[in-house]
Amino acid sequence: MIDRRAFLLTSTAAGAAAMLPGWARAATSAAPSPELRALFDRMFTAGLRLRPEGATQLGLDKGANADLRGKLSDQSDAGRAASRALTQSNLAALAKIDRGALSENDRIDYDTVLYTQKSAAAVQSFDFGGSSFGPSPYAVSQLTGAYQDVPDFLDTKHKIETKADADAYLSRLEAFGKQIDDNTARMKHDAGLGVIPPDFLLDTTLTQLTKTRVPAADALVVTSIARRAAAKGLGDDYGRQAAAIYDQKIGPALDRQIAYAKQLRAKATHDAGVWKFRDGEAYYATALRTTTTAALSPDEVHKFGLDQAKMISSRLDGLLRQQGFTKGTIGERMAALYKDPRQLYPNTDEGKLQAIAYCNGRLDAIRGKLPTVFSRVPPYQFEVRRVPPQTEAGAASAFSQSPAIDGSRPGIVYFNLHDSAEWPKFCLATTIYHEGLPGHQLEGGLALSNTNLPLIRKTGGFSGYGEGWALYAEQLADEIGMYDDDPLGRLGYLKFQLFRANRCVVDTGIHHLKWGREQAIQYFVDQDGEAPGFATREVERYCATPGQACSYKLGHSTFTGIREKAKAKQGQRFDIKAFHDAVLAHGRVPLEILQQIGDQWITTLS
Numbered sequence: 001m002i003d004r005r006a007f008l009l010t011s012t013a014a015g016a017a018a019m020l021p022g023w024a025r026a027a028t029s030a031a032p033s034p035e036l037r038a039l040f041d042r043m044f045t046a047g048l049r050l051r052p053e054g055a056t057q058l059g060l061d062k063g064a065n066a067d068l069r070g071k072l073s074d075q076s077d078a079g080r081a082a083s084r085a086l087t088q089s090n091l092a093a094l095a096k097i098d099r100g101a102l103s104e105n106d107r108i109d110y111d112t113v114l115y116t117q118k119s120a121a122a123v124q125s126f127d128f129g130g131s132s133f134g135p136s137p138y139a140v141s142q143l144t145g146a147y148q149d150v151p152d153f154l155d156t157k158h159k160i161e162t163k164a165d166a167d168a169y170l171s172r173l174e175a176f177g178k179q180i181d182d183n184t185a186r187m188k189h190d191a192g193l194g195v196i197p198p199d200f201l202l203d204t205t206l207t208q209l210t211k212t213r214v215p216a217a218d219a220l221v222v223t224s225i226a227r228r229a230a231a232k233g234l235g236d237d238y239g240r241q242a243a244a245i246y247d248q249k250i251g252p253a254l255d256r257q258i259a260y261a262k263q264l265r266a267k268a269t270h271d272a273g274v275w276k277f278r279d280g281e282a283y284y285a286t287a288l289r290t291t292t293t294a295a296l297s298p299d300e301v302h303k304f305g306l307d308q309a310k311m312i313s314s315r316l317d318g319l320l321r322q323q324g325f326t327k328g329t330i331g332e333r334m335a336a337l338y339k340d341p342r343q344l345y346p347n348t349d350e351g352k353l354q355a356i357a358y359c360n361g362r363l364d365a366i367r368g369k370l371p372t373v374f375s376r377v378p379p380y381q382f383e384v385r386r387v388p389p390q391t392e393a394g395a396a397s398a399f400s401q402s403p404a405i406d407g408s409r410p411g412i413v414y415f416n417l418h419d420s421a422e423w424p425k426f427c428l429a430t431t432i433y434h435e436g437l438p439g440h441q442l443e444g445g446l447a448l449s450n451t452n453l454p455l456i457r458k459t460g461g462f463s464g465y466g467e468g469w470a471l472y473a474e475q476l477a478d479e480i481g482m483y484d485d486d487p488l489g490r491l492g493y494l495k496f497q498l499f500r501a502n503r504c505v506v507d508t509g510i511h512h513l514k515w516g517r518e519q520a521i522q523y524f525v526d527q528d529g530e531a532p533g534f535a536t537r538e539v540e541r542y543c544a545t546p547g548q549a550c551s552y553k554l555g556h557s558t559f560t561g562i563r564e565k566a567k568a569k570q571g572q573r574f575d576i577k578a579f580h581d582a583v584l585a586h587g588r589v590p591l592e593i594l595q596q597i598g599d600q601w602i603t604t605l606s
Contacts, residue, residue: 033106036097037454040113043090044456050074050083053149057157058459059406069158070171075146075182077189080124087120108586108593109457115590116460119290126283128190130183134291134463134548137274137283138197139186140257141544142204146179147212147254148391155224156401156412166229166238173221173242177249184257191264195277199268200517201543206261208391213254216243220388221250272520272543273511284511288547293464293590294554298512301550305504308553309527312498319491334495334529343424343488352417356384358425359415359432362482366437369480374438375577378445384413384432392418396541397534400435422534426488430474430496433482439473440466447587457587463548464591468555469583471500475560499528500556503549507542517543558591559583562598569605 045065048055052068055061061069073079094114102110123135130139138144154173160166190196197205216222226239274280274287288298296304313330320326325333337343345351370377387395401412413435417423433439443466448458474493477483483490506523509515515523517539524535542549562583567574582601583594 032454033097033102036102036106036110039093039097040109040454040456043093043113044454044459046086046090047456050079050086053153053157054459056153057401059408069165070168072146072150072172072175072179075179076185079182084121084124087117087124090117091121105452105586108589108597109454111593112460112586112589113456115293115593122286123290126279126286128193128195130186134545135287136545137190137195137277138201138544139190140183140205140261141197141201142208142393143395143541143544145183145205145257146176147183147209147257150176150179151212151220151224152388152391154221159408160225160228160232160234162232163234166225166232166234169225170238170241170245173225173245174249176221177245177253180250180253180257184253184260187257187260187264193278196264196268198272198517198543199265199270200272201540202261202265202268204393204540206258206265207393209254209258209261211389211391211393213251213258216246216251219243219246219250222246270517271514272517272539273514274546275511275514280511284546287545288508288550291463291545291548292551292554293462293592294551294558295592296554298508301504301554302508302512304557305501305508305550305553308501308557309498309505312494312501313527316491316494316498319487319494323487323491329526330498331526331529334491335525336529337426337488337491338421338424338529338531340424343426345420345423345425347420351420352386355417355420355423355425355428356386356415359384359413359428359436362429362432363436366433366477366480366482369482370438370442373476373480373576373580374442375581376446377442378449383410384415384436387414387416387418392416393537395537397422397537398431398435400440416537419531419533422531424492426486426492427495428492429482429486429489430477430493433477434470434474434496437473438476439470442473443469443584443588446584450585450587453587461588462590463551464555464558465588465594466555467552468557468559468591471497471552471556472559475556495528497553499524499530500552502527503538503542504553506539507547507549510539510542511546555591558594558598562595562602565598566602566605569602573606 048060048065049068051073052061052071053073055065055068074082091114094110094117097110099107099110128139129135129137130141130144136144140147150172154169154176158165158169158172160169212219222239222242225242226236229238230236269276274284277283284298288301289295292301294301316330316334320330320333325336327333328336345355386392395414395416397416399414401414413432415423415431435441447453450458474496478490478493483493502524506515506520509523510517510520520539520542521532521535524530524538525532528535530538538549563579566579583598586597589597
């Protein structure tokens with residue numbers, strides 16, 4: 001899942017345009033529409049005002065937006081209404097633009113931004129739920145809710161350099177208690193509509209809430225400011241003030257949320273999918289469309305996953321036999337490899353540090369090879385970290401977060417090392433290529449440093465595009481030789497390709513075909529050889545964020561489909577750098593628009 005880092009943002013417009021394919025460079029000769037760019041700027045600023053956390057994450061909480069540094073987003077009914085109103089206002093303003101009068105590049109920007117607003121309106125038409133990696137039917141779950149978002153945000157994104165920074169932190173602590181209560185109110189509202197998380201999600205949520213509800217002296221939101229303010233010579237009083245806010249507002253709000261989650265747990269069912277809700281079928285179709293940006297029905301996605309899994313399993317079978325794994329199903333043989341003690345890091349803090357060091361080593365090894373397949377590689381920095389222990393029980397297995405847009409704060413790649421046995425060495429390399437280079441970080445770096453893109457485009461994203469590219473990046477790492485001396489690593493790469501294909505099967509199975517939790521977990525164990533704990537967290541993630549897991553393989557197939565079409569036309573003259581320039585030139589776009597971009601580029605090839 002998506003990551004970034006610190007970028008070099010001083011590229012000239014000419015430098016950014018140099019990465020464009022010839023047909024796209026020609027299109028940039030027309031000046032961007034001032035009317036369209038002004039509208040985009042207004043839309044971006046208005047959205048930023050509603051999402052102060054995003055302003056801080058991007059490093060844009062300064063100047064006219066300096067007041068946002070002390071605020072959190074309004075998650076009350078009024079805040080949700082404001083978001084809906086902004087979406088409708090944006091759609092009305094976009095409708096006034098004469099698309100036919102725009103240049104080719106402006107039309108891509110227009111179509112992409114319009115797509116985001118229509119998708120937002122579709123999700124907002126359902127009066128329940130929250131968001132995580134995509135739309136979620138649950139305002140609070142093991143993946144959604146302020147209780148887990150805010151502590152990590154304040155600790156890793158809110159910088160403390162000055163007294164003003166520390167004061168802003170305290171202001172956000174005050175708002176944190178209200179966010180928790182607003183989330184609890186939304187839980188009650190949703191329960192009135194019959195939207196209650198399944199019992200197993202509430203169990204994990206309660207575990208994480210309980211771990212978060214610690215005495216003030218042990219709470220991350222208190223220890224973070226106490227430590228960092230003292231380190232900057234701001235004294236010890238900030239820690240005491242934070243503890244007082246925690247005791248007066250945050251702790252009691254957490255207690256109220258825990259108490260209500262327990263009430264819901266008493267009436268929750270074990271049904272895993274959103275099909276059980278009154279609007280569940282429509283909600284799943286919307287979530288699937290929004291996250292994948294592909295116009296496929298649940299049945300079509302399910303069949304796509306089965307077909308892809310069959311092809312990947314055939315390749316895995318041959319490679320497993322070469323390594324002496326000849327007996328049993330693909331899943332059984334992969335499970336045996338998982339148990340190889342030579343591939344396991346100790347399940348200790350020291351062992352987990354060794355795993356992180358290995359990941360950094362793999363990144364160092366691939367850096368020098370990137371110029372052989374890319375015309376432009378943005379320089380940056382980033383950090384690999386362990387998922388905070390208090391939320392690792394329900395967190396995704398690996399994910400990334402963006403840096404400040406000005407490069408003042410690096411991006412972060414998180415690994416969930418709850419159990420080191422779930423991350424054998426042969427599975428780590430392909431994941432770091434996905435989250436880091438040449439995956440999310442390279443793709444995101446080129447987008448953020450692309451001066452041809454308006455800010456609303458640089459900072460926007462689509463799971464189908466971003467995760468599809470990152471999965472393609474895993475394939476590219478194999479193609480440029482990263483597994484030539486690591487045959488087990490190649491097995492790990494293909495195993496995760498199979499895993500992403502089976503995600504399409506499992507996600508649609510849960511939400512469309514009414515699979516149960518245990519059936520879905522067992523499917524991963526049988527088909528991929530997944531560790532049961534890993535499979536459990538993945539399945540429960542899909543229960544909380546319907547549709548998003550399907551975006552990886554669907555996006556990957558779009559990128560590879562364009563590439564294969566170009567190779568079929570050019571043969572030996574095919575230029576991999578030109579392909580990468582073409583599909584990365586316009587930043588993140590819906591898959592439908594990516595296909596149009598790719599098809600147009602192919603028409604220019606000789």
